Amino acid sequence: MSPAAEKDYAVQMRGISKYFGAFCALNNVQLSVEKGSIHALLGENGAGKSTLMNILYGLYQADTGEIIINGQRENIKNPNTAIKLGIGMVHQHFMLVEPFTVTQNIMLGMEKTRFGGIMDEAATRVEVQELSQRYGLYIDPDAKVEDISVGMQQRVEILKALYRGAEILILDEPTAVLTPQEIGELIHIMRKLAEDGKTIIIITHKLGEIKQSADYCTIIRRGVYIDTVDVQQVDETQLASMMVGREVKLTVQKEAAHPGPAVLDIQDLTVEDSRGIDRVRKLSLQVHAGEILGIAGIDGNGQKELIEAIMNMVPAKTGKILVQGKEIQNHAPADTLDAGVSTIPEDRHKHGLVLDFTVAENFVIENFKKVPYSSRGILNLKEIRSHADELIEKFDVRPAGCAPNPVRGLSGGNQQKLIIAREVDNNPHVLIAVQPTRGLDVGAIEYVHKALIEARDQGKAVLLVSLELDEIMDVSDRIAVIYNGTIVDILEAAGADENHIGLLMAGGKKE
Ligand SMILES: Nc1ncnc2c1ncn2[C@@H]1O[C@H](COP(=O)(O)OP(=O)(O)O)[C@@H](O)[C@H]1O
Ligand SMILES: [Mg+2]
Numbered sequence: 001m002s003p004a005a006e007k008d009y010a011v012q013m014r015g016i017s018k019y020f021g022a023f024c025a026l027n028n029v030q031l032s033v034e035k036g037s038i039h040a041l042l043g044e045n046g047a048g049k050s051t052l053m054n055i056l057y058g059l060y061q062a063d064t065g066e067i068i069i070n071g072q073r074e075n076i077k078n079p080n081t082a083i084k085l086g087i088g089m090v091h092q093h094f095m096l097v098e099p100f101t102v103t104q105n106i107m108l109g110m111e112k113t114r115f116g117g118i119m120d121e122a123a124t125r126v127e128v129q130e131l132s133q134r135y136g137l138y139i140d141p142d143a144k145v146e147d148i149s150v151g152m153q154q155r156v157e158i159l160k161a162l163y164r165g166a167e168i169l170i171l172d173e174p175t176a177v178l179t180p181q182e183i184g185e186l187i188h189i190m191r192k193l194a195e196d197g198k199t200i201i202i203i204t205h206k207l208g209e210i211k212q213s214a215d216y217c218t219i220i221r222r223g224v225y226i227d228t229v230d231v232q233q234v235d236e237t238q239l240a241s242m243m244v245g246r247e248v249k250l251t252v253q254k255e256a257a258h259p260g261p262a263v264l265d266i267q268d269l270t271v272e273d274s275r276g277i278d279r280v281r282k283l284s285l286q287v288h289a290g291e292i293l294g295i296a297g298i299d300g301n302g303q304k305e306l307i308e309a310i311m312n313m314v315p316a317k318t319g320k321i322l323v324q325g326k327e328i329q330n331h332a333p334a335d336t337l338d339a340g341v342s343t344i345p346e347d348r349h350k351h352g353l354v355l356d357f358t359v360a361e362n363f364v365i366e367n368f369k370k371v372p373y374s375s376r377g378i379l380n381l382k383e384i385r386s387h388a389d390e391l392i393e394k395f396d397v398r399p400a401g402c403a404p405n406p407v408r409g410l411s412g413g414n415q416q417k418l419i420i421a422r423e424v425d426n427n428p429h430v431l432i433a434v435q436p437t438r439g440l441d442v443g444a445i446e447y448v449h450k451a452l453i454e455a456r457d458q459g460k461a462v463l464l465v466s467l468e469l470d471e472i473m474d475v476s477d478r479i480a481v482i483y484n485g486t487i488v489d490i491l492e493a494a495g496a497d498e499n500h501i502g503l504l505m506a507g508g509k510k511e
Helices: 049-056 079-084 102-107 121-135 150-163 180-195 207-213 236-244 303-310 333-338 348-352 359-363 381-394 412-425 442-457 469-475 498-505
Strands: 009-020 023-034 038-042 064-069 072-074 087-090 168-172 199-204 216-221 224-230 262-272 278-288 292-296 318-323 341-344 430-434 461-466 478-483 486-492
Touching: 009 049, 009 199, 023 038, 023 049, 023 064, 023 199, 023 216, 038 049, 038 180, 038 207, 038 236, 049 087, 049 168, 049 199, 079 087, 087 150, 102 121, 102 150, 121 150, 121 180, 150 168, 150 180, 180 199, 180 207, 199 207, 207 236, 216 236, 224 236, 236 442, 262 303, 262 461, 278 292, 278 303, 278 318, 278 461, 278 486, 292 442, 292 469, 292 498, 303 430, 303 461, 333 341, 341 412, 348 412, 359 381, 359 412, 381 412, 412 442, 430 442, 442 461, 442 469, 461 469, 469 498, 478 498, 486 498
Parallel strands: 023 224, 038 199, 038 216, 087 168, 168 199, 292 461, 292 478, 341 430, 430 461
Antiparallel strands: 009 023, 009 064, 064 072, 216 224, 262 278, 262 318, 478 486
16 A cells, blocks of 8 residues: 555545646646645646636546545536535635525525425524534524625535535635635634544635645646645745745845935825815825835725826816926826826726737727827737737736737736736836735735836836735835825835834824
8 A cells, every 4th residue: 555545535636637628727736635634725826726626526527637535536527426425615706695594595405395395494594503603603594695794605605515514625715805804713613624524625825824724735836736735844935936936035125216306296185085075185295216105004095086186087176296397187197197107006907907808909008099009090900919929928927928818818917917017118207006916926916016116226206005014014115104185104114113104004193
């Protein structure tokens, strides 16, 4: 007997390959999960994690390979087979019926019947409550799903799987939708389940969560198996490097800034919202060439309205916005762009990209009317294409050669790279980045931060708005704290004290 066979494995997947058309999503991947363990599956967006788990759950069929459940080779044709084998899965997007109660959702599809087929909701309700007590999965069995939080909906999905007898529970990016507190609770629940002998496979690309919760971690990269490690034996930097395939710096590397003159000059700006309430109040701020100025603040303190006023999406009520000495306030949005201000917007899907357009088209979305992309009203498709190919290569937008593909098919990280490539390529005087790394994995975050620092080093004035204080502290040269629509303090980032900034953000007085 080989040593591997002596261990008690709940799941073994061997030599799994999966093609979508000609695209190889998984290439000879293996996974061995010990019974009663919490096993993380780590990989960048698009690595093939969901695909591998969808194969285990019978949603997809592998093209090659075998699956062994509790020592027995199985042919998992569909989720019903998987459920019979004790496999449960909670998907990234929940599959609950909103107007139904928690109990009704859990019994859906497998109603307990008594006397000629009448559903016994009361019996299910009792059983759900037992399960919920046992694992700390507290929920209200009678609440309607549409009335409960996303974190609660996730508990319903977990209970649903347990109610169906799941001994092996797959959670696909369960923490992506949760608040920090809910994440803590979920980790606690996973531990309780594992203590009770259940096997848990958790998909994630968050390294901290793996360190906190998992016993083992299998890393896959672009469809290829990299390694399986004992989580206690590795640190976050090592996990990141295995995931991305190169050295990853989890801290930002940059030289000191060499700021020049103020390029963006905001003077006594007041902006009101649609209800006439002042959201930005007499705000003044200068961003210099060759510096990154970070705006730290709690969401809703005027950041959104400030940026919208600079972009001329909303009017300035009073005050001035100058770019290189020229007033741009209360002009058309195109005038902001023409003055040399480029923006990496907060909502990529609403403002940054047209998802059904191709990558090449999205690269020229602001400039397609200009030479060389068109002349006398006719698009020059060859120019548009070669421009796209150049930027795809230079900014490493994946997959290579994606110019003719619709943007919808790119991963979030690559959509963001596209926007950054486009905005930096405009060669602006001012580059505004709003929450530029939200939802991205470490490899892409490192890339975005590097791109901002490069823009700075080319002499651009970079204005960074982020709700992540860590990001503000790591990337900025100066930090402006916004509270209640005004800048309450501006500090040098080097040596700034996080607690002090946190206090200012919450409206505390500066000492
Ligand atoms: N049904 C499908 N058809 C075509 N391509 C797919 C399909 N599902 C996934 N892919 C592709 O397979 C790759 C892996 O996807 P996925 O398993 O969802 O990645 P992950 O979960 O690691 O982010 C991606 O490039 C994705 O675009
Ligand atoms: Mg996935």
